[in-house]
Amino acid sequence: MMEVENPVQKIWQDQPVEGIKMSAEIIQKRAAKFERRIMWRNVREYVASLIAAALFGYFFVTAHDVLSRVTFGLFIGAMLWIVVQLHRKGSATSLPRGVDSLTSLRLYRGELERQRAVVRNVWSWYLAPLVPGFVVYTIGYAIKFQRPAAWAGLALMDAIVAGLFVVVWKMNMRAARCLQRMIDDLNAAE
Amino acid sequence: MTSAQDALYSEAAQTYGAAMERLARAYEADADLRRDLVQEIHAALWQSFDGFDGRCSLRTWIYRVAHNVGASHVLRQRRTRGQELVGLEELENLADTNSGQSAADRGHALDRLLGLIQRLKPLDRHVILSYLEGLDAASIGEITGLSAGNVATKIHRIKNMLARQFQQGGSES
Numbered sequence: 001m002m003e004v005e006n007p008v009q010k011i012w013q014d015q016p017v018e019g020i021k022m023s024a025e026i027i028q029k030r031a032a033k034f035e036r037r038i039m040w041r042n043v044r045e046y047v048a049s050l051i052a053a054a055l056f057g058y059f060f061v062t063a064h065d066v067l068s069r070v071t072f073g074l075f076i077g078a079m080l081w082i083v084v085q086l087h088r089k090g091s092a093t094s095l096p097r098g099v100d101s102l103t104s105l106r107l108y109r110g111e112l113e114r115q116r117a118v119v120r121n122v123w124s125w126y127l128a129p130l131v132p133g134f135v136v137y138t139i140g141y142a143i144k145f146q147r148p149a150a151w152a153g154l155a156l157m158d159a160i161v162a163g164l165f166v167v168v169w170k171m172n173m174r175a176a177r178c179l180q181r182m183i184d185d186l187n188a189a190e
Numbered sequence: 191m192t193s194a195q196d197a198l199y200s201e202a203a204q205t206y207g208a209a210m211e212r213l214a215r216a217y218e219a220d221a222d223l224r225r226d227l228v229q230e231i232h233a234a235l236w237q238s239f240d241g242f243d244g245r246c247s248l249r250t251w252i253y254r255v256a257h258n259v260g261a262s263h264v265l266r267q268r269r270t271r272g273q274e275l276v277g278l279e280e281l282e283n284l285a286d287t288n289s290g291q292s293a294a295d296r297g298h299a300l301d302r303l304l305g306l307i308q309r310l311k312p313l314d315r316h317v318i319l320s321y322l323e324g325l326d327a328a329s330i331g332e333i334t335g336l337s338a339g340n341v342a343t344k345i346h347r348i349k350n351m352l353a354r355q356f357q358q359g360g361s362e363s
Contacts, residue, residue: 012322017211030233097238100335101316104258
């Protein structure tokens, strides 16, 4: 029996409870739901990059000139690099359950800090690897089609790509700020 | 489900089921969300017993798992609710909210107690809940990972705060 040395402890321990019982089936469903949540978080991260790599692979195989093959080859390399980096840096992990509270809060904070580093450095591991493909494409086609209209088209494409890069970067910076707030909360919470 | 895992879970649910519900009440005020949290704690417990190696007591393991699930819940909810949490020191210094009401009014006292607990930061919440469950300082240290001195200081603050808030005649040491 639990020790009672303070009347408030008695108030606490005597409070009515519902007596919630869970069947083995419900428990297994809940546990499976949690595992699925972790698994899908990881799967989602890879699928988009692999789809893009497959698409570039198709273009690579069906391209007739060397310039296109070099361009798409660079994009495929970039996508595979991104998948490897995602796996190394960003895989979602489940935290151990039976550790003490202090360790648990520290592990949770470590996990948030790791995620923050990934989104903060999105330029180096996600955006920069795509740049060589666009540069080769732009220079190659600018030399191949020496017409102002072609150059204007290339400039427009590059401006759109640069705009998308900025959007991706800003979204990641916003995510980093959100993670930073959670880390601050956790520092305060400990 | 292995038979050992199943047996450990059954023992935990039977012996500590009520404590898990009380604990969930301290982490979630909304009744529906609280039922969901209780289920999450039970599922986490069942899952955790797969890795239970007996290096700590079953009771310590159960409270650790339950508190960790509760703390994750609080931190998740903070993103949406933006509720500001405080430490024991700040709560100890808060003005007495008793307003002359009788401490014999158990329903009211319990609501007030829950109100205080739900304002606490996770680690301090773990300590006060363990204290209210009647666990000794050594057990609280084992559950939270805090040093014996740190636990003693926090328990002293808890006793003072409860004495002030529930008019038990002042500071205890």
